[in-house]
Amino acid sequence: MLTLMAIIIDGLVYASWVFVVALGLTLIFGVMKILNVAHGAFYSFGAYGAASLIGLYSQTGLPVAGGFAIIIFSAIGIGLVLGFALERVLLRPMYDHDEVVLVLVTYSAFLMMEDVLRLIWGSGAYFAYQPFVAVGFVEIGEMVISNYDLLLVGFAFSLGAAGWWLLTHSRFGHILTAVIHDREMATSFGVNVVKVFVITFVLGAILGALGGAVTAPKVSVTPGMGVEVIVLAFAVVAIGGMGSITGAMIGAVMVGLARAAAVHLFPEIELFVIYAVMAGVLAWRPEGLFTRVQARKI
Amino acid sequence: MTKDRTIAILMSVACLAVALGFVLPEWMLFLANIAIGKALVVLGLLLLWRCGVVPFGQALFFAGGGYAVGLLGLYFGLTDIFLLTVVAALVGGVLSALAGLLLARYRGIFFTMLSMAFSMILYGVLVKTEALGSTDGIGLKRVTLMGWKPDEHFELAMYIFAVLLGLISSAAMHVYLQSVPGRLAEPIRGNEVRVEYLGMSVRRLMHLNLIIAGVFAGLGGAVTAFSVGHIDPEMAYWTTSGGFVFITILAGTGSVLAPFVGALMFEVIRTLAFAYVPEYWQIILGGALLASIFFLPGGLWSLFTMLKERQSNDANH
Numbered sequence: 001m002l003t004l005m006a007i008i009i010d011g012l013v014y015a016s017w018v019f020v021v022a023l024g025l026t027l028i029f030g031v032m033k034i035l036n037v038a039h040g041a042f043y044s045f046g047a048y049g050a051a052s053l054i055g056l057y058s059q060t061g062l063p064v065a066g067g068f069a070i071i072i073f074s075a076i077g078i079g080l081v082l083g084f085a086l087e088r089v090l091l092r093p094m095y096d097h098d099e100v101v102l103v104l105v106t107y108s109a110f111l112m113m114e115d116v117l118r119l120i121w122g123s124g125a126y127f128a129y130q131p132f133v134a135v136g137f138v139e140i141g142e143m144v145i146s147n148y149d150l151l152l153v154g155f156a157f158s159l160g161a162a163g164w165w166l167l168t169h170s171r172f173g174h175i176l177t178a179v180i181h182d183r184e185m186a187t188s189f190g191v192n193v194v195k196v197f198v199i200t201f202v203l204g205a206i207l208g209a210l211g212g213a214v215t216a217p218k219v220s221v222t223p224g225m226g227v228e229v230i231v232l233a234f235a236v237v238a239i240g241g242m243g244s245i246t247g248a249m250i251g252a253v254m255v256g257l258a259r260a261a262a263v264h265l266f267p268e269i270e271l272f273v274i275y276a277v278m279a280g281v282l283a284w285r286p287e288g289l290f291t292r293v294q295a296r297k298i
Numbered sequence: 299m300t301k302d303r304t305i306a307i308l309m310s311v312a313c314l315a316v317a318l319g320f321v322l323p324e325w326m327l328f329l330a331n332i333a334i335g336k337a338l339v340v341l342g343l344l345l346l347w348r349c350g351v352v353p354f355g356q357a358l359f360f361a362g363g364g365y366a367v368g369l370l371g372l373y374f375g376l377t378d379i380f381l382l383t384v385v386a387a388l389v390g391g392v393l394s395a396l397a398g399l400l401l402a403r404y405r406g407i408f409f410t411m412l413s414m415a416f417s418m419i420l421y422g423v424l425v426k427t428e429a430l431g432s433t434d435g436i437g438l439k440r441v442t443l444m445g446w447k448p449d450e451h452f453e454l455a456m457y458i459f460a461v462l463l464g465l466i467s468s469a470a471m472h473v474y475l476q477s478v479p480g481r482l483a484e485p486i487r488g489n490e491v492r493v494e495y496l497g498m499s500v501r502r503l504m505h506l507n508l509i510i511a512g513v514f515a516g517l518g519g520a521v522t523a524f525s526v527g528h529i530d531p532e533m534a535y536w537t538t539s540g541g542f543v544f545i546t547i548l549a550g551t552g553s554v555l556a557p558f559v560g561a562l563m564f565e566v567i568r569t570l571a572f573a574y575v576p577e578y579w580q581i582i583l584g585g586a587l588l589a590s591i592f593f594l595p596g597g598l599w600s601l602f603t604m605l606k607e608r609q610s611n612d613a614n615h
Contacts, residue, residue, distance in 0.1 A: 035407050090588070099407050100352045104547060104591060107540060111584035118577060231418055231536055238411050272422025275415040282412055283400050 002142060007260045013149040015256025016156030017215060021229055022236040022248045023163060024207030030180055030243025031200040033099055034091065037106040039208045040230030041113035042082055044223075046212030048121045049074040051221040054128035067131035067217075075210040082113075083205025087198055095197075110226070118223055125220040132217040152214060156252075159207075163245045176200070180243065235278040241288030250289060254281075304472050308555065312465040319457045327457040328525060329569060333561040334460040335522035336545060340557035341471050342511025343546045345480075349507055350487030351405060352546075354539045355413030358397065358420050359390040359512040361534035363519025365424070368436040368529045379441040379459060383520050390516020391509050398508035402501050414536050424531035435530025438523060456525050463521060467514060468554040474510065475554070479503055544583065548590050550597020559598060 021043055028036045053070045086109055094105055135147040167173040178186040179196050187193050211229070219225075236255050240247025255274050262273040281289065319327060339360050346353060363386035370376040370385060397416050404412055424430050440452060448455035474480040482503060485493045490500045523529050532538065541564070549560020567586065571579035594600060 029407075035410070093592070100350075100410065101591060103352070103354075103407070103410060104543065104587065107543075108584035108587035108591070111580040111587070115578055115580040115584075227537060231414060234411055235415060235418075238408070238415070242407070268426045269422070271425055272419045275419045275422065278415045279400070279412065279419065282408070282415075286403065286408065 003264050005141070005143060007257065007264050009143070009145060009149075010263065011257035011260035012153055012253070013256070014259055015252040016153045017211070018229075018232055018236050018255060019156045019249060019252035020159060020214060021208060021211035022233040022240075022252060023159065023245065024204035024211070025233050026237045026240070026243055026245065026248045027163070027207065028201055028204035029237065031176055032091075032197055034102045034106065035099065035234075035242075036204065037103060037230060038086060038109040038113060039106075039204070039233060040226030041110050041117070042079065042205045042208030042226075043212040043215075043229050044117055044221075044226035045078050045082060045113070046075045046209030047216045047219075047221045047225060048117060048126060048212075049078045049209070050213035051126035051128040051216040052121065054130060054216065055126065058128075058130045064130055064134035067128075067134070071131070071213045071216070072210070075213040076206050078213075079206030079209040080202060082209070083202035084198070086205070087201040091201070092194070092197075110230075114223070114226065123223050125222045126216075127220055128216045130217070148217065155214065160245060160249050167245065172199070232274065235274055238288055239278050239281045241285075241290035244288070244290035247288055247290030302476070304554065305469050308465055308469055308472070311555065311558075312461055315461045316458055319454055319461070324453045327453045329565050330562065331453070331456055331460050331525035332522060333565040334464045334558065335518045335520075335525065336542065336564065337464060337557040337561035338467055338518035338521060339515045339542050340545045340549065340561060341467055341554060342514035343542055344551045344554070344557055345471065345475070345483060345507050346511050347546055347551045348475075348483035348487065349504060351409045351504075352543055353401075353413035353511075354410050354536055354543060355415070355417035356511070356515050356542050357534050357536065357538035358413070358417035359394050359515035360519040360522070360538065360542075361417075361420060361424070361529075361531075362389045362393045362512075363387070363516030364523040364529040364533050365389075365430065365436075365519075366516070367520050367523040368438055369430070371439050372431075372436055375439075377439050377442045378445075379443050379524065382441060382524075383463070383517065386516045386520035386523075387513045388516070390519065391513040394509050394512020394515070395505070398505045398512075401508055402505040414539065417534050417536060417539055421531055421534040421536075424534055431530070433531060435528055435532075438527045438529065440527065441524050453525075456521075460521050460525070463517065464558060467517060468558070471510075471514070472554045479506060483507065544587055546597075547587060548597060550594075550599030552596060552599035552603055556597065556599040563598065 021039070024042070025036060025039050028034055028039070050071050053074050054067050057066060057070055058064070086106075090105055090109055091102070094102055132146065132148045135151065137144050137146050138150070139145075165173075167176060175186070175191055175196060178189070178191060179193055183193060212225075232255070236251040237248055238251075239254060240249070240251030254277060258273050258277050259270060262270045315330075322330075339356055342359075343353070343356060366386045366389040367382045370382060376382060397413070401409060401413055401416075425433055430436075440447065440449075441456075442448075443455065443459075475483070479498075482493055482496075482498060485496075486500055486503065493500050493503070519533065522533075545557065545560045545564045548564060549556040567582060568579065571582050575582070590597060596603070
């Protein structure tokens with residue numbers, strides 16, 4: 001019973017974390033049809049940015065609550081700068097190319113940004129535990145759960161809800177849906193597709209950086225953290241169906257629970273259970289759980 | 299229509315390479331061995347690229363070949379190079395036949411991601427299983443050639459073996475590319491429905507191509523394992539696959555010789571970057587990849603083709 005509780009809670013916490021990262025990835029793919037490998041770099045930039053700023057901030061002795069503001073605003077800043085730069089310089093000239101070529105473009109951007117990261121912050125580890133410690137822990141029965149993790153679950157959930165609302169109830173969301181369904185038709189109705197792309201990509205970059213920033217207080221921020229997260233986020237997005245927010249949420253929960261169950265019951269399969277779930281889902285539903293069947297265009 | 303001289307060119311390049319082997323220093327031979335190991339994998343990617351799919355998980359079969367060599371040595375004490383090579387190729391082929399059951403149905407991004415997922419499954423298994431060496435990997439005994447131990451000139455022997463294997467593999471791939479199923483690779487990329495109308499099953503053809511690519515990746519893994527003398531789970535990680543794709547783009551897919559040129563170039567860039575500017579090497583790598591995508595979409599090989607065309611144009615005037 002305790003194990004079951006632990007699996008569910010660990011699973012949800014893990015799911016929330018990976019959902020924040022995967023949301024940006026699925027948004028960019030859904031709208032622009034770009035599988036953005038550089039998302040991993042947005043993630044690590046977000047983590048480093050937040051970690052170093054929180055480190056500086058906590059030396060000033062101001063209230064710890066400011067650390068949370070730093071997490072949010074540093075991610076927004078980093079996402080704005082990186083997302084805008086990458087879209088403008090590398091992606092815009094390549095929009096008419098094959099999706100696979102675009103993967104390679106973002107892959108090379110990822111390689112380069114990983115080194116830039118090392119040049120800025122060095123290869124040492126950064127710690128930003130202050131916000132994590134400050135909110136304390138809560139005891140439920142015999143389990144001790146960090147409040148930060150609970151906040152993370154709430155945050156991920158509200159982010160998902162906000163994304164869903166934005167997509168289905170706002171003007172921008174309607175335009176986005178039109179672009180997703182038929183780019184050319186949207187253009188002929190007067191939608192500025194390039195502008196929509198810029199906004200989408202920057203939003204996605206902010207979400208990627210946010211994923212890193214909220215993780216920073218929980219872990220030691222080290223080089224190479226983006227390499228691991230990118231394949232994980234891919235798995236989540238592929239399970240849910242690329243471009244679907246609901247799908248990303250379900251995918252994240254599935255991955256989170258599967259991993260937590262593996263950690264508690266069969267630790268030796270921890271690493272591969274996630275990809276086994278992904279392969280299983282794709283074998284059954286090739287386009288993921290929540291993708292509409294598309295008419296073939298010749 | 300000019301006569302196809304590819305096989306003759308391959309043979310002369312191989313002869314030249316073997317001759318060079320006797321004068322070059324050992325570290326260069328080692329570098330060449332690693333490059334040939336990668337080139338063998340890229341030879342398979344070349345075929346898949348022509349079919350229009352890019353796997354980010356070819357490291358699965360590469361690691362499969364490497365681990366086949368390592369495990370046979372560890373548990374059965376096998377060191378014969380020919381036996382190990384054949385087994386590694388078989389393992390690569392069987393693994394890709396299994397993965398291909400699913401992969402052959404996919405194209406584009408989904409193919410890329412699913413192949414990546416498969417290689418990450420293997421990575422997860424390798425990292426967590428003690429019997430497979432876990433994160434430390436497995437150290438290999440030195441291989442023997444028919445009972446003979448090339449102790450003094452080990453690197454040279456491995457180099458000659460790798461060159462010959464490279465020659466045979468690239469010639470075989472060339473022959474395959476000229477055959478009917480091989481020539482249908484590009485039509486698959488262009489228009490699958492038409493290939494079906496020609497009476498071929500695209501799915502079976504893709505499966506066959508995947509298996510062929512898997513066999514070459516297994517061979518590449520074996521060559522790498524022989525030369526390095528050590529295998530670890532990093533061989534199956536997605537960044538390893540990324541490196542293979544990188545070489546494919548850099549080299550271009552115009553000829554079966556291109557992967558070897560590309561892989562050698564890649565290893566030279568990598569070695570130099572590691573030696574002089576280790577903190578920038580990924581920037582250099584990424585920059586080279588970008589430059590090649592933006593300015594040389596056909597890869598390095600297209601430079602040769604352009605040069606040739608210019609020559610023949612000059613000759614006509």
